[in-house]
Amino acid sequence: MTEISNKDIKQCDVCERNSLLKWKCIDCQLSMCHLCMENIHTKFKLSETHKIISLTGSHERIKPNYCHIHRNQLYCIFCQSCDHLVCPTCLSENHSQHSLTEVEGMVMKIIARIKSFEEQIQNTLIPLCMETLSKISQLQCVEHVRFRSYIGQIMHQEERLFKHIQLHREILLTKLQQKETEIKDILLQKKKTFTINIDKMRQMKMFIDNILQEPGDMDVDYLQRESEEMRKWLSTEMSSPNEQTNQPMLPIFDSMNLNKKLISKMFGFHNSSSELSISFNKSFSLSLPSVTCMKISKNTETIYLWIGCNAAQKIEKYRILPDFKLEQEISDKKVYDMSTTISGDVLFTCSNDTCLYKAKKDGTRKLRSFAPLVPKAVYVNLKDEIHISLQEYGMNKRHSKIVTIDSKDSKEIKHYENGHNKEFFVCVTRITDDSDCLYLVDALSENLEGRIVAITKKDGLLKWAFDGHVERRFPFTPSDLVTTKVNSLVAADVRNNLIYILGNHGTLFQMIDTTKIGLMRPCCVDIDDSNLLWVAFTPTCKTAKTTDIHVFRYE
Template identity: 25%
Template sequence: MAHSGSVKRSQDILACGLCETDAKIKVKCMDCDLYMCQKCTEKVHAKFKHADLHDIVALKDIHSHIDANSEFEPVKCKDHRKQLCCMVCLTCELLVCPKCIAKTHRSHLMEEIQTACQQKVEEMKKMQDQVHIKIEKFIGKINLMAEIEKSKSNEIEQKILEEEKQAREVQSKCLWLLKEHKEGAHRHAEQISKQESELLEKEKDIEMVRQHVENMQKSKNAEMFFGAVKSLQTKLESIDQSVSPGSFNIKSQQYVPNYKIQTNSKMVEIEIQFEIKSKYEMNIFSINSITSDKDGNIWIADGCKEIQQLQVKEGLKTLKSHTNFRGYPEIRCLNKSVLLTSFHQICQLAANDESTVFKDLSPNLPYTLHVSDNEIIVGMNCASAYDKVETPIIVRLGFDGEIIQVYKNRGRQLLTRDAVRCCTTINDDDICYIDSNFQRDLKGDVVLINKHGIIQWKYRGNSFINSNEHFFTPVEVLRTKSNNLIISDKKQHALHVVTAKGELMTILDLTLMGLEEPGVMTIDVSGTLWIESKELNKGILSHVIFSGF
């Protein structure tokens, strides 16, 4: 038909479907599904084939021609009580009558009531499907967290049972020792009693000899008297030696405890809270490093060799910006200055914006930094090192730049991959760091070594979310005030929280809060956590309040 290309579809300004210029709609042809002005009705539509058989309805009477399948009854206009609503104004989201259209809504987007309702139903169905999918995902993630807690519960139960087993073994051993002690004490008492009886018998014998001496004295027989005296003297000397020995032997029992009984064991329920207070969309390529200063400002280094100082006040305000740095610098604040890695060097950016070389570590490549209360920890990029055994992987520096200690990768135990991606300290002397692939897949482990470079533990992720297919991708490790560790797992969109002993406390799935791919992090002077991540493929810097770990 000649008019088919000019028919106005839904969500257009209501105008004549034939001339497409006149907005003074008078009628609708129910057969052609066209709104028409008076002129086109008489001059154009009348020439259509069988036009005289078409159902032409005045705009004010459209409500009486509602489709038989419609579930909606005519609605009186709130502003014009004698009029019935015939359209939906999509611009104002109101039901309108012909007078409303003519007076107020002429240039607005219009739709038929039935069509608009059908569209709303479809929108609600789509929204319901989306909500259903989100609910299923949320339930899945909640169930995963429940499985993790169940696994931890089983581990705790096994530890308690092991301790109970040890306690039973100690109890059994103590009962055996008690029995042994009683038997020994009984033998000792019998021995003392025997010695006492022997001495008493000797004393009786002496008394008998003494009586014999007295009798001999009374008999006036000198020879027999002196014989009896000699016999008495011999017995007395013998007994005197036995009761006045030069040495003394006695068996004495002693208890030597050699069992550690965990009398202080207890169950502690920790309430972990994690709340995103603010999200800031970042207009930069990527954040390569982040740190904070003593004034509460945030410093970031992006992938375009630029360093920015940001002030946090309602939003993020750039205070300073520095460019032309080589490589992708790692930045850390030291007093009023900023330390940054730059190929073979660690540079220092002073408060007056002057940059100097703090320490040249050639031919090594410093890759990550950590500033503690009394020293600087430097982690190396060993990806291009020819000899990865003798190459230093971690160096301790004083605040004057002097080397305190060097850790080499002898036996390739401390570093099994390419680089120390991030590091921090626990209990001052222990160093926790990420043993990571440099530019490939970010696969890595978290390692803790003591002051002497001996590995205390390795954390390789958790089997509930990490596997050969979904491997552990740690990017940053931070120590909290409670001496626990927060680890960002970029590819699995999660934060792992572990204790200083490398034991898992919990895993936080950031997708539940709309965040993906958590990367570099820092904790500012107020204890607030800052996380670089993605949300709908946009770079996001999140301001997070946490407690419990």
């Protein structure tokens, strides 16, 4: 029992004489002195079952506090109904029918609760803050590296632009000097011609003067010939001075107005816009229950759409321009991923199949076997190199790697493999690249929850990882990935109805919610030569027999 010293309080409810109250019977609602509790209360019916609480005494661990209402009395008990301490007077006046408990019990509960707070802080909040602090530190490092990289790019762009300006200046000056030399030569020649003509005209004048002075001494025949030649020469030279002055002119230097827009277009600019405008361009409906993968290829002026459908076990090739028409169909293939080649053919992998296949106009053939590993993602880059992800059979297998092979002889050029102390990827379902990095869709679980990772081509190290760290309803589920002409990335998040635009440093530029344009479950993306974004959407109905593909223009 808790004992807290108290004095100068009301009298005992039993004997009504003793004012030194020491006990409170919760069942009888009586405040008693020690004698009444020992000698009288024990004789009450069922008194041994009553709950007795101490009102007086002291306890070393609890500091006594005076009641803020009855300032000469100490708190003696805790009222659970009102959730605060009360003194004996408060107890008899307002709390006699309330749920009461000893102060020490209440203190022990508070201490236990504080200890739980301590455990929560120690075991949850501090580790979480430390993890966040670590991420912030990593972000600081990444941003610092990006900052230095951008500075380097700006300085390099300045050098490149300056070299181009110098080269263009030299070309203009050289052409101008050549033109000036050409004009000088022409003018010197004309000056020489006019000087000769002036001398000739002076001789003619002297001849004329002589004839006029002594016309009888001249031979008539000779005079006839000379006058005729003189007439012809004069008729020619009378029109030639004006023609001779029509000379080639120096080219005019047309200097452009160096406004901010023109300089930004030539030099480059910071792209920090958070708004991306998209608009419908066209749509197609396919007689397929779903789309597993989709690629766009171009042959001269004709655009082709390759569609792989795992559910229907087929690949279809459609001609888009000048009209939409099915041109080729490959059956009995549970396609997993595919990629078009520079020549317009398509490479593809199949579920649980150890071979890489090549489809052409005249049929399909096996390009290479990777047994016992299963090829999954495949991508052919602009250098005609083939990147392929390989996996042990089954999602629970951990061995995975990426190989790069030559498209001509299918020989391995390079490979990227998880080591003993690193695991940069688990199950790569899609691949794309640029000059520096491979970009991967990495599935971390069987339901394809995953992330997008970038590994460097030079040393195969992890550059960054993007796990969709934004507000979303479901876990990040990237289903497809494509690079743009400006080295940004477009990724489809099929479960969250989102399309992400990422920078090649893993920065989120824009997030498009397809439900806002009335479309759900974007599963495949690709970009054509006209910079149009092609998106395939998985039907929401399980019994659907058609699939829609929409083409967007984005800015």
